[in-house]
Amino acid sequence: MFPRIKQFITRFDWILFFAVFLLVCFGLIELYSIGLGREGVDLGFFRRQLFFALAGLGIMLIFSLLNYRLFFNYAGYIFLLAAILLVAVLLFGQTIRGTRGWIYIGDFIRFQPVEFVKIALLVFFSRYFYSASVRREPIKHFFISGLSVLFLSGLVMLQPDFGSAVLLFLLWLVFIPVAGFKKIYFFLVVAMLLGVFASGWLFFFQDYQKERILTFLNPEKQAMDQGYNIAQAIIAVGAGRLAGRGIGFGSQSQLKFLPEAQNDFIYAVVSEELGLLGAGLLIFFFAVIFYRLFHYVRRGISNDGLFSLYGLAVLIFLEMFINIGMNIGLLPVIGISLPFVSYGGSALWANMIMIGIAQSIIIRSKTTH
Known part of the structure; x- marks a missing residue:
């Protein structure tokens, strides 16, 4: 027992852990600040996120202790569970801000299944591409993997949640080069992404989602209408200058000029x-998180865990890049939160599960740090 505890402590990536921990602290500090509004103190977001964070650390620890191969062995069942959750949210879910994406359990508990679907697809692809003979049967494996992501993203589009659907497709896209496919397949995925966007625009997007994309190109033109969020976010980013106005002194958030400050626009x-x-x-x-994860990918610490570490690093990067791009006007607002920082229990717990799986791979690798 004690040798196992020693192995866990010595092989646990503490640098990765503290980078995640400090990002969570960043989010808590800003949520506390947002609660100190000029119209009165409301620390509801902060208190709930503090609970989510403490529980999330426990969840990460549990998944670190579990053998990651357990999830690989049941990757198909995990994928099936993800599909069932997406169907369930369409049938029984609650609509918030135009998206039917939340399932309520009782009066107080709700969760967003799509956040956990990202984990399911990551585990499924990691297992599938590790075991598949891609080079010998590229067309077969391209279509099997493509149909799987198309199925899940199609269910997500029905909510409609365009941002999450795009993330699922991008996750498939980044696996194509490392799975052994030729470059032509990469461009096929890009073409399919454009097709998904076109079909979404024609059949799934609601008016407010179309307006978000249209006003992205020129937010100043409709700064008091659909482009208001982007315009206010850009003002907030520019107002901070070098050292910022100080915790609790941001006029955009304190005076409630910036909508969704606790989530989409926390950056x-x-x-x-x-x-x-x-x-x-x-x-x-x-x-630091990207460096640590890619450090193990480069060293090839675990053949069957490499795809998971790679996919996790890229998924977190994509969410970070898209969220920051939304905040500075480089990308349209598509509802992607900032990992570990934005308010939301489902997103935080899903990210903690992924970090826990990464730690499990690192701990059980034969190569030391």
Whole structure:
């Protein structure tokens, strides 16, 4: 027993852990600040996220202790469970801000299945591409993997949640080069992404989602209408300058000019209150996470775990990149939260599960740090 505990402690990646922990602290600090509004103190978001964070750390520890191969062995069942959850949310889910994406359990508990679907698809692809003979039968495996992501993303589009559907397709896209497919398949996925966007625009997008994309190109033109969120986020980012206005002194968030400050636009709050230095420090912690995960990928610590570490690193990067791009006007607002920082229990717990699986791979590898 004690040798196992020693192995766990010595092989546990503490640098990765503290980078994640500090990002969570970033989010808690800003949620506390948002609660100190000029119209009165409301720390509801902060208190709930503090609970989510403490529980999330426990969840990460549990998944670190579990053998990651357990999830690989049941990857097909996990994929099936993900599909069932997406069907369930369409049938029984609650609609919030135009998206039927949440399932309520009782009066107080709700969760967003799509956040856990990302994990399911990551585990499924990791297992599938590790065991599949892609080079010998590329067309077969391309279509099997493509149909699987098309099925899940199609269910997500029905909510409609365009941002999450795009993330699922992008996850497939980044697996194509490392799975052994030729370059032509990469471009086929890009073409399919464009097709998904076109079909979404024609059949699934609601008016407000179309307006988000249209106003992205010129938010100033409709700064008091559909482009209001982007315009206010850009103002907040610019107002912070180098050192920021200080915790609790961001006018955009404190005066409630910035909608969804606790979620989609929390990076703008960080930039306004902590300035370029604070925002740069936040990005640095993300960079540490990417470096640690790719460090193990490069060293080839675990053949069957490499795809998971790679996919996890890319998924977190994509969410970070898209969210920050939304906040500074480089990308349209598609509802992607900032990992570990934005408010939301489902997203935080899903990310903690993925970090726990990564730690499990690292701990059980034959190669030391």
